[in-house]
Amino acid sequence: MTARAYALSDGNSFYCSCERVFDARLARVPVIVLSNNDGCAIARTPEAKALGIGMGDPWFKIRDLCKAKGVRVYSSNYALYGDMSARVNAVYRDFSPRIEVYSIDESFLDISDVRVADRVTLARDMRETVRAWTGIPTCVGIGATKTLAKLANHVAKKNPELGGVCDLTDPAAYDHWMARIPPEDIWGVGPANARKLGALGCESAADVRDLDTRAVRKAMTVVGERLVRELRGEACLDLEEVAATRKGCAVTRSFSDRVEDRATMEQAVAAHATRLGEKLRREGLGTDHVTVFFHTSEHDRTRPQRSVSTVVTLPESSNDTLVLVKAALHGVRRTWRDGFRYSKAGVVTTDLLPLHASQRAMPGLGQLDREQGAALMAALDACNRRFGRGAVVPAAAGLATKREWSTKFEMRSPRYTTRLEEIPVVAA
Amino acid sequence: MQVHGITIGFPIPLPLLTRPVRAGFPSPADDFVEEEIDLQRLLIVNRPATFLVRVAGDSMVGARLFDGDLAVVDRSLTPRNGDIVVVDVDGERSFKVWRRQGPRITLHFANPRFPEYRLAPDALVKVWGVVSGSVCARRRCE
Numbered sequence: 001m002t003a004r005a006y007a008l009s010d011g012n013s014f015y016c017s018c019e020r021v022f023d024a025r026l027a028r029v030p031v032i033v034l035s036n037n038d039g040c041a042i043a044r045t046p047e048a049k050a051l052g053i054g055m056g057d058p059w060f061k062i063r064d065l066c067k068a069k070g071v072r073v074y075s076s077n078y079a080l081y082g083d084m085s086a087r088v089n090a091v092y093r094d095f096s097p098r099i100e101v102y103s104i105d106e107s108f109l110d111i112s113d114v115r116v117a118d119r120v121t122l123a124r125d126m127r128e129t130v131r132a133w134t135g136i137p138t139c140v141g142i143g144a145t146k147t148l149a150k151l152a153n154h155v156a157k158k159n160p161e162l163g164g165v166c167d168l169t170d171p172a173a174y175d176h177w178m179a180r181i182p183p184e185d186i187w188g189v190g191p192a193n194a195r196k197l198g199a200l201g202c203e204s205a206a207d208v209r210d211l212d213t214r215a216v217r218k219a220m221t222v223v224g225e226r227l228v229r230e231l232r233g234e235a236c237l238d239l240e241e242v243a244a245t246r247k248g249c250a251v252t253r254s255f256s257d258r259v260e261d262r263a264t265m266e267q268a269v270a271a272h273a274t275r276l277g278e279k280l281r282r283e284g285l286g287t288d289h290v291t292v293f294f295h296t297s298e299h300d301r302t303r304p305q306r307s308v309s310t311v312v313t314l315p316e317s318s319n320d321t322l323v324l325v326k327a328a329l330h331g332v333r334r335t336w337r338d339g340f341r342y343s344k345a346g347v348v349t350t351d352l353l354p355l356h357a358s359q360r361a362m363p364g365l366g367q368l369d370r371e372q373g374a375a376l377m378a379a380l381d382a383c384n385r386r387f388g389r390g391a392v393v394p395a396a397a398g399l400a401t402k403r404e405w406s407t408k409f410e411m412r413s414p415r416y417t418t419r420l421e422e423i424p425v426v427a428a
Numbered sequence: 429m430q431v432h433g434i435t436i437g438f439p440i441p442l443p444l445l446t447r448p449v450r451a452g453f454p455s456p457a458d459d460f461v462e463e464e465i466d467l468q469r470l471l472i473v474n475r476p477a478t479f480l481v482r483v484a485g486d487s488m489v490g491a492r493l494f495d496g497d498l499a500v501v502d503r504s505l506t507p508r509n510g511d512i513v514v515v516d517v518d519g520e521r522s523f524k525v526w527r528r529q530g531p532r533i534t535l536h537f538a539n540p541r542f543p544e545y546r547l548a549p550d551a552l553v554k555v556w557g558v559v560s561g562s563v564c565a566r567r568r569c570e
Contacts, residue, residue, distance in 0.1 A: 024516040024519045024520065024521045024556070025519045025520075027516075027519060086476075087475075087476035087477075088476070090475065090476035091476050129504075132477075132503060132504065133474070133476055133477035133503050133504045134476060134477065134503070135503065135556075416479075417479065417480075420480075423479075423480045423481060423482055423498075424481050424482065424521075425481070425482045425484045426481045426482070426483065426484065426499070426514055426522060426523060427484055427485050427487075427520075427521070427522040427523070428483045428484060428485035428486065428487045428488040428493060428495070428522065428523040
């Protein structure tokens with residue numbers, strides 16, 4: 001078997017880069033993108049990082065700085081980022097038939113079939129093509145394992161003089177960088193494992209690689225042993241080309257303002273259950289129970305606190321929105337108490353199974369009318385595909401435009417690539 | 429490429445043959461059912477590199493790109509003499525006609541009523557994409 005080689009390509013400040021593609025005035029100014037509800041900074045351009053804006057900095061803490069320094073601030077525009085991500089991955093597929101879309105802005109590519117001498121050239125060509133076609137700047141790391149590819153990507157990112165590409169299958173580069181990367185920068189090493197590795201005397205990735213596998217297994221289980229093997233270049237993790245079947249699914253949102261009345265809570269939970277139904281139907285999955293939760297915020301320390309989580313069991317598996325909404329509302333009604341300022345609610349399921357494989361209830365003993373329900377849901381999904389998500393919803397969920405509790409996107413840019421009425425307008 | 433006289437909206441599959449009627453004899457056309465004409469495929473050659481942009485203004489009418497049209501912009505194309513491009517000049521994005529005279533590249537309006545387009549000598553110029561097609565709606569559907 002020939003030695004394997006993986007590339008990890010990811011978009012630089014991906015969300016910010018997406019905004020820059022469509023607004024020429026953002027080219028050299030600091031840009032940040034905020035999380036849902038405009039909570040905190042989740043993407044920053046180098047100019048914004050240079051101003052001291054950190055990953056996850058709360059918006060209310062950096063608001064004045066951003067205003068003073070002319071930082072352009074955006075709410076998350078996931079319709080745009082998702083579309084741009086699909087475009088970038090389409091380009092990757094021209095360079096390797098085997099790719100794993102690891103997250104919205106990162107993908108692994110199997111480049112084992114590319115000659116060793118040609119790998120860097122391929123990576124540079126791919127970067128330039130992605131940049132030209134989609135406008136997104138990327139960095140590419142190459143390694144004999146996914147862990148090493150991820151490490152190489154980290155090196156490419158932190159060292160601009162490399163021109164956005166680092167190849168750790170090159171022995172000289174491997175020796176050079178392994179000795180210089182601290183253990184906490186290795187993929188999968190969190191603060192807890194970093195402490196354990198420090199206790200084992202590791203100061204660099206090279207030190208981790210040279211650990212005795214038995215010793216590391218004792219300290220960090222098989223996960224640690226796999227890490228050491230991957231750093232040595234023994235591939236333990238292959239590409240996951242097809243996303244594993246979902247085991248659970250959750251729809252949770254923070255409220256834009258605190259919710260104190262039951263009617264608003266019911267509407268929010270019904271809307272979450274509606275979205276849950278859409279997600280399950282898209283994958284042909286069903287569930288026989290839903291967990292409904294809602295709680296107050298720890299930021300309201302002076303106020304009474306309450307956290308509720310309740311499981312509602314269905315007579316048989318379903319992905320029918322009306323069934324899920326009814327169950328979710330039941331969950332709210334039986335646990336509701338006035339006098340609290342709730343900050344977040346969600347609907348969660350676990351143990352999902354393909355609907356057709358699930359056991360049916362006895363007729364007359366809770367069996368649901370799946371045929372009629374399925375036809376109605378198919379019509380509902382078709383309407384929402386055609387007229388946009390949220391066009392047709394159960395009355396209990398309320399119309400999307402009238403929801404006062406729903407997520408804040410006050411500074412969202414237009415959905416340039418997915419809505420005809422929001423496409424870029426260019427002067428002629 | 430220009431497509432005239434269609435309503436805006438993607439995708440627009442146009443069936444070549446109607447579906448056979450259920451009752452009676454099978455339609456003699458059954459054996460000749462073709463795929464639908466896909467305007468999307470006609471207009472968009474390189475999908476990941478192609479973006480739709482709305483035209484605002486009259487400076488390109490001489491190049492048959494009209495106010496309100498949808499321009500199909502392909503970022504994978506290299507501009508050739510006479511192409512319409514979307515170009516960023518000092519952070520301002522606009523449509524221009526792209527010309528090469530020897531080593532010199534110039535940008536132009538395409539409207540005889542406009543004065544000659546003048547580029548500041550130190551202007552920062554970057555081509556965003558090349559217009560590969562346009563959709564001109566003859567009757568807006570509201």
